[in-house]
Amino acid sequence: xxxxxxxxxxxxxxxxxxxxxxxxxxxxxxxxxxxxxxxxxxxxxxxxxxxxxxxxxxxxxxxxxxxxxxxxxxxxxxxxxxxxxxxxxxxxxxxxxxxxxxxxxxxxxxxxxxxxxxxxxxxxxxxxxxxxxxxxxxxxxxxxxxxxxxxxxxxxxxxxxxxxxxxxxxxxxxxxxxxxxxxxxxxxxxxxxxxxxxxxxxxxxxxxxxxxxxxxxxxxxxxxxxxxxxxxxxxxxxxxxxxxxxxxxxxxxxxxxxxxxxxxxxxxxxxxxxxxxxxxxxxxxxxxxxxxxxxxxxxxxxxxxxxxxxxxxxxxxxxxxxxxxxxx
Amino acid sequence: xxxxxxxxxxxxxxxxxxxxxxxxxxxxxxxxxxxxxxxxxxxxxxxxxxxxxxxxxxxxxxxxxxxxxxxxxxxxxxxxxxxxxxxxxxxxxxxxxxxxxxxxxxxxxxxxxxxxxxxxxxxxxxxxxxxxxxxxxxxxxxxxxxxxxxxxxxxxxxxxxxxxxxxxxxxxxxxxxxxxxxxxxxxxxxxxxxxxxxxxxxxxxxxxxxxxxxxxxxxxxxxxxxxxxxxxxxxxxxxxxxxxxxxxxxxxxxxxxxxxxxxxxxxxxxxxxxxxxxxxxxxxxxxxxxxxxxxxxxxxxxxxxxxxxxxxxxxxxxxxxxxxxxxx
DNA sequence: GGCGAGAGTGTAAACGATTACATTGTTTGT
DNA sequence: ACAAACAATGTAATCGTTTACACTCTCGCC
Numbered sequence: 012x013x014x015x016x017x018x019x020x021x022x023x024x025x026x027x028x029x030x031x032x033x034x035x036x037x038x039x040x041x042x043x044x045x046x047x048x049x050x051x052x053x054x055x056x057x058x059x060x061x062x063x064x065x066x067x068x069x070x071x072x073x074x075x076x077x078x079x080x081x082x083x084x085x086x087x088x089x090x091x092x093x094x095x096x097x098x099x100x101x102x103x104x105x106x107x108x109x110x111x112x113x114x115x116x117x118x119x120x121x122x123x124x125x126x127x128x129x130x131x132x133x134x135x136x137x138x139x140x141x142x143x144x145x146x147x148x149x150x151x152x153x154x155x156x157x158x159x160x161x162x163x164x165x166x167x168x169x170x171x172x173x174x175x176x177x178x179x180x181x182x183x184x185x186x187x188x189x190x191x192x193x194x195x196x197x198x199x200x201x202x203x204x205x206x207x208x209x210x211x212x213x214x215x216x217x218x219x220x221x222x223x224x225x226x227x228x229x230x231x232x233x234x235x236x237x238x239x240x241x242x243x244x245x246x247x248x249x250x251x252x253x254x255x256x257x258x259x260x261x262x263x264x265x266x267x268x269x270x271x272x273x274x275x276x277x278x279x280x281x282x283x284x285x286x287x288x289x290x291x292x293x294x295x296x297x298x299x300x301x302x303x304x305x306x307x308x309x310x311x312x313x314x315x316x317x318x319x320x321x322x323x324x325x326x327x328x329x330x331x332x333x334x335x336x337x338x339x
Numbered sequence: 340x341x342x343x344x345x346x347x348x349x350x351x352x353x354x355x356x357x358x359x360x361x362x363x364x365x366x367x368x369x370x371x372x373x374x375x376x377x378x379x380x381x382x383x384x385x386x387x388x389x390x391x392x393x394x395x396x397x398x399x400x401x402x403x404x405x406x407x408x409x410x411x412x413x414x415x416x417x418x419x420x421x422x423x424x425x426x427x428x429x430x431x432x433x434x435x436x437x438x439x440x441x442x443x444x445x446x447x448x449x450x451x452x453x454x455x456x457x458x459x460x461x462x463x464x465x466x467x468x469x470x471x472x473x474x475x476x477x478x479x480x481x482x483x484x485x486x487x488x489x490x491x492x493x494x495x496x497x498x499x500x501x502x503x504x505x506x507x508x509x510x511x512x513x514x515x516x517x518x519x520x521x522x523x524x525x526x527x528x529x530x531x532x533x534x535x536x537x538x539x540x541x542x543x544x545x546x547x548x549x550x551x552x553x554x555x556x557x558x559x560x561x562x563x564x565x566x567x568x569x570x571x572x573x574x575x576x577x578x579x580x581x582x583x584x585x586x587x588x589x590x591x592x593x594x595x596x597x598x599x600x601x602x603x604x605x606x607x608x609x610x611x612x613x614x615x616x617x618x619x620x621x622x623x624x625x626x627x628x629x630x631x632x633x634x635x636x637x638x639x640x641x642x643x644x645x646x647x648x649x650x651x652x653x654x655x656x657x658x659x660x661x662x663x664x665x666x667x
Numbered sequence: 668g669g670c671g672a673g674a675g676t677g678t679a680a681a682c683g684a685t686t687a688c689a690t691t692g693t694t695t696g697t
Numbered sequence: 698a699c700a701a702a703c704a705a706t707g708t709a710a711t712c713g714t715t716t717a718c719a720c721t722c723t724c725g726c727c
Contacts (some may be wrong), residue, residue, distance in 0.1 A: 012713090014713055015714065026713090026714080028676060031675095037675085039676090040674085057452060059452065061392050061398075061716055062713030064682095065390050065713080066715045068682070078434075081414045086408055086409045104432050104433075105408075124387065133713095201679095202513055240548075282612070287612055287615075343684060352707085356705085356706060367704095371705080371706085386684070388684095388685030390682070391683080391684050391685075393714090396712070
């Protein structure tokens with residue numbers, strides 16, 4: 012492996028000079044710089060990031076710890092974060108916790124050990140407790156989910172309003188017997204349920220049902236089947252994330268329920284499949300690109316100025332109306 | 340930051356002893372070990388991985404460089420790799436190249452600079468040329484796509500057979516006017532096209548069409564629209580990856596073509612949406628879990644024994660018959 | 668002509684671990 | 698009883714950088 016010593020020798024200077032040429036942060040005679048750069052390209056030298064990171068006690072990496080890499084929402088976020096980080100010369104380490112607090116702890120420790128400059132993170136609900144310990148160790152930005160602390164930067168969707176708007180859309184289109192399926196793994200589900208109930212109250216209605224369940228296709232399916240077999244069957248189903256939407260849709264199909272004439276269906280997040288099925292699904296779309304980019308920018312701000320006062324950015328979703336919620 | 344020195348001081352031993360307790364690779368008096376472990380947990384000490392990596396000239400990280408993190412096939416692979424690596428105490432750095440040779444080079448360099456133990460990698464077609472340079476620098480395992488070299492471990496699908504089987508399925512069900520859409524970004528598309536043509540030849544048929552296009556939904560859509568408007572319209576469409584399948588499906592719907600009675604559709608890879616649409620899509624499913632796991636195992640073998648002769652593992656796909664290819 | 672400022676460079680000490688080598692006891696075999 | 702082997706530990710070099718400090722010139726200025 013060619014090191015800075017080899018370059019120094021080849022250029023006839025000290026390693027300090029080579030380092031200074033690389034960092035470009037000190038006066039160097041033009042001719043010396045030439046020689047060093049020449050040696051560098053001659054030897055095909057690449058600085059060792061490990062050594063640099065050890066010495067500088069920091070690195071140009073940020074961590075992205077999400078709850079499920081297979082969830083399209085998070086891969087979209089990942090892409091946005093990566094692009095934004097890349098522009099600043101940072102690389103991204105991506106990990107997923109699978110909504111598992113143990114893995115969460117493991118990966119946050121790993122991030123710390125890897126000396127990352129900061130972490131973008133979507134915490135499980137259990138996390139709030141152990142949070143402060145980590146927050147002290149490195150810059151953090153939390154996305155998608157609320158952490159019960161004022162001491163932290165967050166990028167969130169205005170979930171209550173988004174759910175309110177989505178629910179109101181159903182009500183305006185004439186649906187009256189609404190059922191809600193909400194994920195129980197995150198704070199997101201709770202907030203969306205609040206918006207759901209608020210909209211119903213404005214219409215002086217009660218929900219037919221509201222269930223907090225594990226955010227998996229299977230749970231969405233099972234719960235929907237039960238709803239449909241119930242004597243008081245809903246005429247519209249509200250789901251708080253795309254996996255539940257998928258499960259509900261599958262159940263409606265298996266039960267041969269016509270959508271939306273018998274039962275309408277709405278959910279969150281744009282997905283590939285949402286507009287391919289029949290009818291396409293009405294969704295509240297989250298601005299994934301903006302969420303990822305904003306989180307990255309906040310993180311960089313905090314890295315540069317650790318004592319800056321914390322900020323919470325709340326973004327709006329966009330209602331995308333399709334066939335699954337057509338006028339009754 | 341608490342370092343090994345603090346632990347040594349607290350336990351009244353030298354740093355060497357602490358290190359030996361940690362590595363567990365030398366005889367230590369039980370009582371001393373106790374004291375050291377006590378000090379470690381007292382101080383909440385965690386070894387600095389950066390320093391360890393610098394000294395040892397290696398690390399417990401592997402890189403996973405894929406062409407699109409948003410492609411469900413690759414996220415599934417990612418998950419499998421992560422699980423397998425975790426079992427060995429390794430962590431995974433995931434990056435995506437977006438089929439872009441520049442990004443590919445960037446990330447491979449990054450992996451090298453990060454001192455990863457090895458890389459699992461799905462190369463673009465342009466990559467073969469510059470390949471040997473990288474192969475020399477660190478252990479490699481190539482997945483999904485062929486690299487023109489005997490000097491490398493690979494985990495591949497038996498693409499020709501898989502495509503042959505999928506095509507034969509269409510032919511057995513009575514379809515005769517087949518069109519094929521193949522991705523042009525990887526070797527995979529080419530191999531699948533070979534299987535497609537081979538099956539047709541066995542039936543003494545010619546394809547109605549065979550297009551190599553960019554593996555994006557939009558291209559799949561546009562090309563399918565053109566096929567459907569052509570005077571010699573196919574009665575079945577074969578797609579070589581799930582993005583093209585999605586595009587083709589969308590086109591069939593927009594053109595209000597009944598599937599499969601007017602035109603059948605088959606593709607590769609199981610996806611969430613493939614079984615939610617109407618009709619569900621017949622696919623050749625790839626064993627993603629097995630691909631990821633095998634690649635990881637091969638990588639570890641090579642890390643342990645760099646001079647071992649290279650191996651190519653070829654896995655079989657599974658035909659999953661659904662409604663989109665029903666008997667004519 | 669002497670002095671301060673700054674340009675330009677080198678020397679060597681970090682960063683936090685691992686490990687070759689040295690050292691000191693304690694067994695063990697003959 | 699003595700050499701050899703080994704257990705148990707410490708000392709210090711090392712990995713590849715960055716950077717504080719020191720040094721030497723060369724100016725410009727009084």
